[in-house]
Amino acid sequence: MSASFTDYHFQPVIMDALQELGFKKPTSIQAQVIPTIQHGKSIVGKSATGSGKTHAFLLPLFDQLDPADHRPQVIITTPSRELAYQIYENIKQLVRHSPSVIHVENYVGGTDKERQLEKLDREQPQVVVGTPGRILDIVKSGKLEINAARRLVIDEADMTLDLGFLTEVDQIAARMAKDLQMMVFSATIPPKLKPFLQKYLKNPVITDIPTEHVINADVSNWLISTKGQDKNRLIFQLLTMGNPYLALVFANTRERADELEKYLQEQGLKVAKLHGGMQPRVRKRVMKQIQNLDFQYVVATDLAARGIDITGVSLVINDDLPSDSEYFVHRVGRTGRNGMPGTAITLYAPDDEAKIAELEAKGVQFQPKEIKHGEVVDTYDRRRRQQYRGHHDQLDGSTLGMIKKKKKHVKPGYKKKIKRAIKIKDDQNRKIELRQQVRAKKKQKKRSSQRYQ
Structure with a gap:
């Protein structure tokens, strides 16, 4: 893992954003994903929640963003409105440090679609984040110049599949630039997701970040x-x-x-x-x-x-x-x-x-x-009762029979008698085992002495 974000030679604006966030060093997934994205390669990143995945793709993408190109450059799809809002807030934090104006739009259901379409007549967003259904609606209007965009991020791909949004994502990807760099992030890679990946990703870098603990050690x-x-x-x-x-x-x-x-x-x-x-x-x-x-x-x-x-x-x-x-x-x-x-x-x-x-x-x-x-x-x-039952299974038939004979209404002191009987039996078993060990050692010693005579 890289010791510092300085190893990636980010622009000063990105370093300022990282300092504001308090990020000291890259996480495991960031260390593996950032250089891959910087080299323009498509990637499938499999990583647990809380691994720093969002900034693993946002940092290199914003570092390479061209402020002078006022067409869509990056499209980010998410399966839920809440996740779209969260990523949008992360993007705004990065954009805040840019000396140039970066236009970002968040397209999700439940918002004013007509207003979003009217705004497209005035300016094109350089970065689009949103849910697949709303993004596709905007794309079908013909007002979003999505064919210019060559970077597509599909976040939470397994959840996108589960919720039935993969068809919309497919239609979005089909309308983008042909030299598409696709970044797919998912907690799991279900078999039903693989045909989609094979369609768009010819030789992707597969990044699987194993976690030492399923649950964070903290x-x-x-x-x-x-x-x-x-x-x-x-x-x-x-x-x-x-x-x-x-x-x-x-x-x-x-x-x-x-x-x-x-x-x-x-x-x-x-x-x-x-x-x-x-x-x-x-x-x-x-x-x-x-x-x-x-x-x-x-x-x-x-x-x-x-x-x-x-x-x-x-x-x-x-x-x-x-x-x-x-x-x-x-x-x-x-x-x-x-x-x-x-x-x-x-x-x-x-x-x-x-x-x-x-x-x-x-x-x-x-x-x-x-x-x-x-x-x-x-x-x-x-599970202590299961473990206790397991101990009973190890007892011999006579002792186990004594336990099974115990009735619901027992005489005073009966439990103590059972415990005492089990202890006596255990002691007897230990003595028998000890005697067998002593005899075995004597036989071994006798055979050894006879061998060297």
């Missing part, structure tokens, strides 16, 4: 059982025990997000809500309020789990485990960013065992916790 990943507890009350307790800088609570459905928001507001908390059922202008306003730290608590669906980088999220609570394990990583990835510590708390019920086991099989490590006397404390591993 995140404390807690697991708390909801058995016998009021989940709403439990979430309220967890939110108000400490004083989180910014807390995100993830719900699986819009209805549950509405329910949680209402409950928490009734408890006196100032809560923001984000989900796909809200009007676009309302979501945009709420996002700005969250970024301005008008809210300390946010309830959201998975719409907000990917692509939204809200600075300072110190606590994430999973009201429920998501149906897709990939979303779990994206949820938890909202905290513990930029070297700052964070806490992720996942609430689970007994029937969630299979989902938890699936996450653990992928390398996610949980710390079992519970609330005692108003504090979160360590507790037993939920």
Whole structure:
């Protein structure tokens, strides 16, 4: 990995933007992607959330932008409006340091399309970011000179595929310059995405950044059982025990997000809500309020789990485990960013065992916790009963039979007798094993002495 951003010989305006951001050195994906983009090569970048992916493509693209060319040069597609707004804000931060005027447009659904088309009669954007559907609408109007653009970024490609937007992206790419440099970024590369990649990418650089930890090492990943507890009350307790800088609570459905928001507001908390059922202008306003730290608590669906980088999220609570394990990583990835510590708390019920086991099989490590006397404390591993049963399986038939004979209504002292019997049996087994080891050593010694006589 490069030790410094100075190794890339960026223009001074880019270095000024990096200094303002507080970026000291490139992340793993930035170190691999930036030189590739600088050399004009197409790339497929596979990297986990929170890896610094957005600036991995923005920095070299803006460094090579030609302010004198007033036609579209870069097109960036995102699967969600929220992600488009986030990237747009990142772009504005870079543009702010440019001595030349750079025209940037954000094309997403729910905005004034007619006004956007009228503006195209006056000037062309040099950089376009937005959702595939709206960008394609603008392109079909014939007013956007997209054929001049030769750099296309497809961000969150797997999510773009999942939401059915890949056809629109295909139509956008087909109308761009023939010497297209395509940059595809995705957390995963599903098989259904490969035909599209093969169509446009002849010899791409494949960049797969493995992560040492599925969950960022700066995140404390807690697991708390909801058995016998009021989940709403439990979430309220967890939110108000400490004083989180910014807390995100993830719900699986819009209805549950509405329910949680209402409950928490009734408890006196100032809560923001984000989900796909809200009007676009309302979501945009709420996002700005969250970024301005008008809210300390946010309830959201998975719409907000990917692509939204809200600075300072110190606590994430999973009201429920998501149906897709990939979303779990994206949820938890909202905290513990930029070297700052964070806490992720996942609430689970007994029937969630299979989902938890699936996450653990992928390398996610949980710390079992519970609330005692108003504090979160360590507790037993939920699998301890399975482990205890495993110990019984190792016992011999006579001892196991004694345990099985135990009835629901037992006489006083019966449990102690069983434990005592197990201990005696274990001691006997150890003595037998020890005697066998001594005999084996004696035989070995005798054979050795006979060999050298």
